[in-house]
Amino acid sequence: MKRLSSVVLLILIIAPLAGCLDSFLDDDSDGVVNDQDNCIDISNEYQIDTDNDGFGDACDTDDDDDGIDDESDDFPLDSSESIDTDDDGTGDNSDLDDDGDGWSDISEDNCGTNSLDSSSLPSDTDSDGLCNIEDIDDDDDGFEDDNDAFPFDSSEWNDNDSDGIGDNADLDDDNDGWMDVVDAFPFDSSEWNDNDADGIGDNADLDDDNDGYSDAYEQLCGSDPLSSYTADQPLDTDLDGQCDLLDSDDDNDGVLDIYDVNDFLDTGLVLTFDTIRINEQMDYFDSLGEIYICFHWNYDYLSSWAPMDYIHSCTPDTGYWSLEDYTTYDISSFSIYIDLPEQQPLHTFGMSVWDADSWEDDPIDINPSSDFNFFYFNFDSTTQSMTPISFLGDGAGDGQGWNGVLSFSIQPIDVQTTSSRYYTWEYDGQSWEYETTLSYTTYVEFRDLDHSVRGIDYIEDYARFSTPSEQYVIDLATDLENMAIQNGYTTDLEIAEFIYAFVGAIEYQFDIEAMGENEYPKYPIEMLWHQAGDCEDAATLYISLVESIGFDAMLMVGLVKQNSEEDWGGHAWAVIYIPDHSGDGWYGTGSKSSTPFYFVEATGYYDGYSYIGDNPWYDVTDYSMYDVE
Numbered sequence: 001m002k003r004l005s006s007v008v009l010l011i012l013i014i015a016p017l018a019g020c021l022d023s024f025l026d027d028d029s030d031g032v033v034n035d036q037d038n039c040i041d042i043s044n045e046y047q048i049d050t051d052n053d054g055f056g057d058a059c060d061t062d063d064d065d066d067g068i069d070d071e072s073d074d075f076p077l078d079s080s081e082s083i084d085t086d087d088d089g090t091g092d093n094s095d096l097d098d099d100g101d102g103w104s105d106i107s108e109d110n111c112g113t114n115s116l117d118s119s120s121l122p123s124d125t126d127s128d129g130l131c132n133i134e135d136i137d138d139d140d141d142g143f144e145d146d147n148d149a150f151p152f153d154s155s156e157w158n159d160n161d162s163d164g165i166g167d168n169a170d171l172d173d174d175n176d177g178w179m180d181v182v183d184a185f186p187f188d189s190s191e192w193n194d195n196d197a198d199g200i201g202d203n204a205d206l207d208d209d210n211d212g213y214s215d216a217y218e219q220l221c222g223s224d225p226l227s228s229y230t231a232d233q234p235l236d237t238d239l240d241g242q243c244d245l246l247d248s249d250d251d252n253d254g255v256l257d258i259y260d261v262n263d264f265l266d267t268g269l270v271l272t273f274d275t276i277r278i279n280e281q282m283d284y285f286d287s288l289g290e291i292y293i294c295f296h297w298n299y300d301y302l303s304s305w306a307p308m309d310y311i312h313s314c315t316p317d318t319g320y321w322s323l324e325d326y327t328t329y330d331i332s333s334f335s336i337y338i339d340l341p342e343q344q345p346l347h348t349f350g351m352s353v354w355d356a357d358s359w360e361d362d363p364i365d366i367n368p369s370s371d372f373n374f375f376y377f378n379f380d381s382t383t384q385s386m387t388p389i390s391f392l393g394d395g396a397g398d399g400q401g402w403n404g405v406l407s408f409s410i411q412p413i414d415v416q417t418t419s420s421r422y423y424t425w426e427y428d429g430q431s432w433e434y435e436t437t438l439s440y441t442t443y444v445e446f447r448d449l450d451h452s453v454r455g456i457d458y459i460e461d462y463a464r465f466s467t468p469s470e471q472y473v474i475d476l477a478t479d480l481e482n483m484a485i486q487n488g489y490t491t492d493l494e495i496a497e498f499i500y501a502f503v504g505a506i507e508y509q510f511d512i513e514a515m516g517e518n519e520y521p522k523y524p525i526e527m528l529w530h531q532a533g534d535c536e537d538a539a540t541l542y543i544s545l546v547e548s549i550g551f552d553a554m555l556m557v558g559l560v561k562q563n564s565e566e567d568w569g570g571h572a573w574a575v576i577y578i579p580d581h582s583g584d585g586w587y588g589t590g591s592k593s594s595t596p597f598y599f600v601e602a603t604g605y606y607d608g609y610s611y612i613g614d615n616p617w618y619d620v621t622d623y624s625m626y627d628v629e
Helices: 002-022 105-111 215-220 440-447 459-463 471-486 492-504 524-530 535-548
Strands: 267-278 288-298 310-315 321-324 328-330 335-339 346-355 362-365 375-380 389-394 402-414 420-427 430-437 553-561 569-576 585-587 596-600 619-627
Touching: 267 288, 267 346, 335 524, 346 402, 362 402, 375 389, 375 402, 420 492, 430 471, 430 492, 440 524, 459 535, 459 553, 459 619, 471 492, 471 524, 471 535, 492 535, 524 535, 535 553, 535 569, 553 596
Parallel strands: none
Antiparallel strands: 267 328, 267 335, 267 402, 288 310, 288 321, 288 346, 346 362, 346 375, 389 402, 420 430, 553 569, 553 619, 569 596, 585 596
């Protein structure tokens, strides 16, 4: 028992002793006992503890205490670094380009690529060092990406027709079917041509040829809207702004085309007497003939050789010339103006020459046919020829009549273009002249008004033809007044008689001769245009002129006779108030019943004989007066 106990005791003693011995053991002899040494296999380890965590680096798995095991830490002794992605010796925290791909980490982050992966590179289309995300012009073509249809293609930036092909490569940028090389508007699919090069495409341009006529108008008129040449423009004969195709009166002569035998002009004639010669001894007692010529006009073109319907005019208006037999005389200063009726295609005219005798006037033969003494000729209004036509009437060779020779010519005219008028008259022993241009538009306006009257019992019918407020009347009267004043005729009487002389010199012509009607009062513009008229025409012209410059005048109509043996005939004349004047006349009516108005025989003024206040008639009766204002 004692022995066993000793053994047991020894064991018990040795066991605690062994434990005590371990506490003092230092296997690596580094001065750190084993139970305090974390690395008992390396001597002096105690002095190296980078992170001062009490564990030597040799055995410390995280020497720099940065949370990364040393075996995974590219910088185990640098707590600020742990990874060197590109193995360039600079930790990622300090390295500006962690993956060494040439792009900074910041740029890669901004550009959305992996800054730790050298194979993940930012897109930089234009290689300008700015990735596409940062670059506002990715392809460096000068067009910012927001406005560049092809931001990654420096050769394209626009796709006008959105067909996916850039305009530089696209041969039809607006996809209108017209190649850009022939398309005046390559980027506008609604336009491709600019015929007049005015910058407005033909589809939008209202006048493609820029000739002043709209395309729609030209198409309606049957002309070419793409040609500005005159020959291709709408034909507008009367220049009224409406082409002939649409115009119902192409020549604006007041006669609709459906009735007008010549739509292109207002046909007329100027007939000029050239020479006359009498080849007979007309009077027994001397070698002089009292010669006058009459011009006849026959509307009945279907019976062109029938006797003339009426005498249009006789020359001279003074009665006759005293002409030496067998002598040729130049009478070219005498002419007749004729405005032909537009509804009539063919007109038949005649010329007759007469020797005035006391008992009966003798016709002189100027027709080579033994059947006629008169010389006949026709004129076709449908012709547009303006070539003068000369005629020679010679009665010799037919073995009858008193033979004579008359040469004359006619000049076809367009009445619209012959608006210039030349007037001559005599006053105070001097010759006067005045030239003016009348308005064809005004002439047609008044010509086409109603001219009907009921007879001299209705003086108001005639009074309406006085138009003192018309501008052409005012202009003419003012010119005549100024002409008188500038030549020393300054009194009211002198001015009124100067104008009287002007009106009285205009040829007297019966209505049936001039207009083919028994009664056709003319407006002043018509008498001025025709340079002819009868009594009411002359009276209304004179009244219009003097009233327009401040005189007070009236129209009178009544019955007159030249002598006691002659029958009464209807007549019209003017009367005018001239202060402090005397002569024949009448007192006015109404408020003017105490105002004297003096006789003006406007149908003729004979210098040295005619004057205001002279009544040339044998007797006057059944007269009435109308105050024209």
